Amino acid sequence: MQNHLANHLSQFGKLSEKDSNLIANNTTLVNFKAGEIFVEAGKNVNKVGFILSGVFRYFFYDKEGNEITSLFMSENDFVTNINSFYEYIPSSGTIVAETECVIILISRENWELFSKEIPSWNSILQTITNKALLTKTNFQRKLISQDATTSYLDFLKQYPTIIQRVSLIHVASFLGITKFSLSRIRKQITLE
Amino acid sequence: MQNHLANHLSQFGKLSEKDSNLIANNTTLVNFKAGEIFVEAGKNVNKVGFILSGVFRYFFYDKEGNEITSLFMSENDFVTNINSFYEYIPSSGTIVAETECVIILISRENWELFSKEIPSWNSILQTITNKALLTKTNFQRKLISQDATTSYLDFLKQYPTIIQRVSLIHVASFLGITKFSLSRIRKQITLE
DNA sequence: GGTCTGAATTGCCAATTGGCAACAAATGTT
DNA sequence: AACATTTGTTGCCAATTGGCAATTCAGACC
Structure with missing residues (x-):
């Protein structure tokens, strides 16, 4: 179509x-x-x-x-x-x-x-x-001035369907953090 | 004119x-x-x-x-x-x-x-x-994935005349760091 | 099922950056 | 000049994030 x-x-x-x-x-x-x-x-x-x-x-x-x-x-x-x-x-x-x-x-x-x-x-x-x-500059601005956990939560809000479809290592890179930090942040969130 | x-x-x-x-x-x-x-x-x-x-x-x-x-x-x-x-x-x-x-x-x-x-x-x-x-998104991208010292040096390169004309606290905010960190980075650079 | 490969997690420790209080320097006002 | 205000610096310590090695997990392939 x-x-x-x-x-x-x-x-x-x-x-x-x-x-x-x-x-x-x-x-x-x-x-x-x-x-x-x-x-x-x-x-x-x-x-x-x-x-x-x-x-x-x-x-x-x-x-x-x-x-x-x-x-x-x-x-x-x-x-x-x-x-x-x-x-x-x-x-x-x-x-x-x-x-x-x-x-x-x-x-x-x-x-x-x-x-x-x-x-x-x-x-x-x-x-x-x-x-x-x-939209891109607004989102990037947040990544610059926020902590990593907030950035990750914003990512989930802004791109809710992406997270299941790409490797976390690429999400980490997008957010400007290491895959280790992202892994720990995700663990922390599920524990809460 | x-x-x-x-x-x-x-x-x-x-x-x-x-x-x-x-x-x-x-x-x-x-x-x-x-x-x-x-x-x-x-x-x-x-x-x-x-x-x-x-x-x-x-x-x-x-x-x-x-x-x-x-x-x-x-x-x-x-x-x-x-x-x-x-x-x-x-x-x-x-x-x-x-x-x-x-x-x-x-x-x-x-x-x-x-x-x-x-x-x-x-x-x-x-x-x-x-x-x-x-230009803005390219510069912001660096701020997301670089350390603060590199970001500051990039700022000087990209906006060489701005640094003398605005408060450092605003530069720090622009770079996504605290005025304390920026002060220490500047000190570190002059010592080298 | 077993094996392989890359992705993701975890523990441990180091490096970076932040937060706060105190102080110094610069700027503006009277 | 004296004072007040803002800006910038420094010391000290805490919180966050990074780096690396080891391990676990999940999917692909036979």
């Missing part, structure tokens, strides 16, 4: 029947198995996915070579590296499917087609991008 | 002589003394400033009532609460001038005028907004 994307977008701006059909006719469903790569670090990103099911994870390596997970993306999220896509530069990180995933794939060519042909496309995508980035 | 704004914007998209004049004729210079409020928490934000000189600070209060500084804005930055401005909702935080400041002020009415009359306005501002948000 390709129209899932058009339906989703129509929350943020008007789409005509024609717009909706254009989208449906110029996108494809793609499946990913857990562990498969959607975006490879070092390469330019020329595609955007819209997630119908599953969880993707964005990670990169810091100066010490530690793997840092900085984002999870799941149902009704877009999956891409915005910076790489908009700026035509290599992605500094990797996006990997953490579970089986199904996405609606939009190539750059079709993205540009939509941008030209669909009057509200740019405004809709701008709205979504802004909202996503603001 | 009102054209400073048009000059700055022209880095990100084409502006005609006419566009430039429209901007100059529909913006005003405004001065702030240190301590004066630009955006008041709880109120809708209907203006955007472009900073010619000085430093502004955005802060809010967390659940425990602690003041959290989450952003500094200085020369050639825009100063506003994007979320409040775009979503027509009250600002959750306050923006205060930390030093004497001079800004080019754009009211919402004139913002909309520019949006209508200047063909590249939306695209330019979208580009700037995206860049600013991406």
Whole structure:
């Protein structure tokens, strides 16, 4: 059901029947198995996915070579590296499917087609991008100034379905703590 | 010199002589003394400033009532609460001038005028907004996963002129550490 | 069922950071 | 200049979090 994307977008701006059909006719469903790569670090990103099911994870390596997970993306999220896509530069990180995933794939060519042909496309995508980035900075702000237990509880609130679907080590990295600390925090919570 | 704004914007998209004049004729210079409020928490934000000189600070209060500084804005930055401005909702935080400041002020009415009359306005501002948000999330990511000393050194690199112009207690809050820790880190660094 | 592999937990100890009180320095006001 | 106020520092100790080795657990595979 390709129209899932058009339906989703129509929350943020008007789409005509024609717009909706254009989208449906110029996108494809793609499946990913857990562990498969959607975006490879070092390469330019020329595609955007819209997630119908599953969880993707964005990670990169810091100066010490530690793997840092900085984002999870799941149902009704877009999956891409915005910076790489908009700026035509290599992605500094990797996006990997953490579970089986199904996405609606939009190539750059079709993205540009939509941008030209669909009057509200740019405004809709701008709205979504802004909202996503603001949500991210707001959540990160908490991680910076809170203790680890509070951060973990906030994570459960904000991403209630993610915790069962990804390794705790990645959640720990996302929260900026070690897997040991996360394990102890979870134990502490179940004891209360 | 009102054209400073048009000059700055022209880095990100084409502006005609006419566009430039429209901007100059529909913006005003405004001065702030240190301590004066630009955006008041709880109120809708209907203006955007472009900073010619000085430093502004955005802060809010967390659940425990602690003041959290989450952003500094200085020369050639825009100063506003994007979320409040775009979503027509009250600002959750306050923006205060930390030093004497001079800004080019754009009211919402004139913002909309520019949006209508200047063909590249939306695209330019979208580009700037995206860049600013991406820079912010990238910096915050470091704060989450690094130790405090590294974070402080990164702060000096990223905002070299801010440190001399704002209280260290606000820098500490921005970095997510206490003023005591920051004081010790600074001492440690000068000893090396 | 048995084996293998990676994920998660736990104990122990170290390093980092926080909290508080006291003090010093800088700034603003009269 | 004298005073008050705010900002920054330091010592002391507590709380949090990290690091590492050993162990347990869970799922994959034969």
